[in-house]
Amino acid sequence: MSILITGGAGYIGSHTSVELLNAGYDIVIVDNFSNSKPEVLNRIKELTGKGFKFYEVDVLDKDALSQVFSENHIEAVIHFAGLKSVGESVAMPINYYYNNITGNLILAEVMAKHNVKKIVFSSSATVYGMNNISPLTEDLPLSTTNPYGSTKLMGEQIFQDIYVSDNEWSIALLRYFNPIGAHESGRIGEDPKGIPNNIMPYITQVAVGKREKLNVFGDDYDTHDGTGVRDYIHVVDLAKGHLKAVEKIMGTKGVKIYNLGTGIGYSVLDLVKNFEEATGVKVPYVITKRRPGDIAACFSDPTKALKELNWKTEKTLKDMCKDSWKWQSNNPKGY
Numbered sequence: 001m002s003i004l005i006t007g008g009a010g011y012i013g014s015h016t017s018v019e020l021l022n023a024g025y026d027i028v029i030v031d032n033f034s035n036s037k038p039e040v041l042n043r044i045k046e047l048t049g050k051g052f053k054f055y056e057v058d059v060l061d062k063d064a065l066s067q068v069f070s071e072n073h074i075e076a077v078i079h080f081a082g083l084k085s086v087g088e089s090v091a092m093p094i095n096y097y098y099n100n101i102t103g104n105l106i107l108a109e110v111m112a113k114h115n116v117k118k119i120v121f122s123s124s125a126t127v128y129g130m131n132n133i134s135p136l137t138e139d140l141p142l143s144t145t146n147p148y149g150s151t152k153l154m155g156e157q158i159f160q161d162i163y164v165s166d167n168e169w170s171i172a173l174l175r176y177f178n179p180i181g182a183h184e185s186g187r188i189g190e191d192p193k194g195i196p197n198n199i200m201p202y203i204t205q206v207a208v209g210k211r212e213k214l215n216v217f218g219d220d221y222d223t224h225d226g227t228g229v230r231d232y233i234h235v236v237d238l239a240k241g242h243l244k245a246v247e248k249i250m251g252t253k254g255v256k257i258y259n260l261g262t263g264i265g266y267s268v269l270d271l272v273k274n275f276e277e278a279t280g281v282k283v284p285y286v287i288t289k290r291r292p293g294d295i296a297a298c299f300s301d302p303t304k305a306l307k308e309l310n311w312k313t314e315k316t317l318k319d320m321c322k323d324s325w326k327w328q329s330n331n332p333k334g335y
């Protein structure tokens, strides 16, 4: 019996693969390397000392995906595969809807055909939209402001509707807050293409000398120091949340929705300060204007995941900074 991990060569997928292998699961990874590199697979093997099957397959390729299910005894799926850049989604909405939505539909169709009805879906805090006040609980009204966010909200809806049509499904919708950090070995981490959109890879590229300074997007928000506040979560804590979610869907039916976050909001300047303290490396920055679409504060109420999954984060913001830096400084060019 194996867990199929779509997008397992990516940032969160690779860390989750390591945690699953270390916990004794057999895994099968499917990825088309649209946003990752084959080298990550060697690193996963190196870190765990375990082998696994890998298929270079696009989730949109129904026949190839179906073949993966025919050749393996898949018990459940963790579905990470998707495009994830907000800005790119505004410029290329067709690609985003096509890849993310069609990917969900084809995967669900193939799963149903092979009678595999357990899935963990990567959703995002972005589904809480602009109007809710943090801390955010799972029952708040949802909305989105960009095509990427819409694919996540529609993805949630698709899986909820599938359950309504067939109560044999067991589905976990996980809303991630802001994953940062890397495996403490420094062997796997986030490897963005081009100029990073997200703050932590930008900070580490400044620290390693690849970029001159960090642009802090606005210091006039209604937050403790005026800069944007987010719920940064260590990617290894996040990966462990997937283990708990897999355990949960193995034993139950229905749709479960969980926030995966720390419950603590830190500002951009808090992050810079913690990074400098944790690593001893200076991060020069300038304040620039707000980035369109950003909100002042976004952090989770993670109580439901604690109660129902017995999961909570263990790592501190300094751990996240230290591990991001170890990854970046040991792999200045990524994989």
Ligand code: NAD
Pocket: 006, 007, 008, 009, 010, 011, 012, 013, 030, 031, 032, 033, 034, 035, 036, 057, 058, 059, 060, 079, 080, 081, 082, 083, 084, 099, 103, 122, 123, 124, 125, 176, 177, 178, 179
């Ligand atoms: P990532 O880009 O590092 O990983 C996604 C992986 O999926 C990549 O390896 C990519 O090559 C693969 N992929 C994309 N489309 C595919 C397709 N059609 N077929 C096969 N493989 C495909 O991203 P990540 O940060 O690891 O995110 C994983 C998931 O979590 C995504 O669905 C993302 O939207 C979601 N998420 C990420 C964040 C974040 O900040 N990183 C926050 C919330 C939600």
Ligand code: UFG
Pocket: 084, 085, 086, 124, 125, 126, 176, 177, 178, 197, 198, 199, 200, 202, 214, 215, 216, 217, 218, 227, 228, 229, 230, 268, 291, 294
């Ligand atoms: N920021 C800067 N400078 C930068 C990059 C970001 O000041 O160069 C600030 C932003 O304004 C924000 C904070 O740092 O206040 C975090 O920004 P990120 O881009 O790292 O993350 P976001 O919260 O904007 O969005 C991320 C993912 C989304 C996801 C969301 C919630 O990119 O896909 O978290 O999970 F939906």
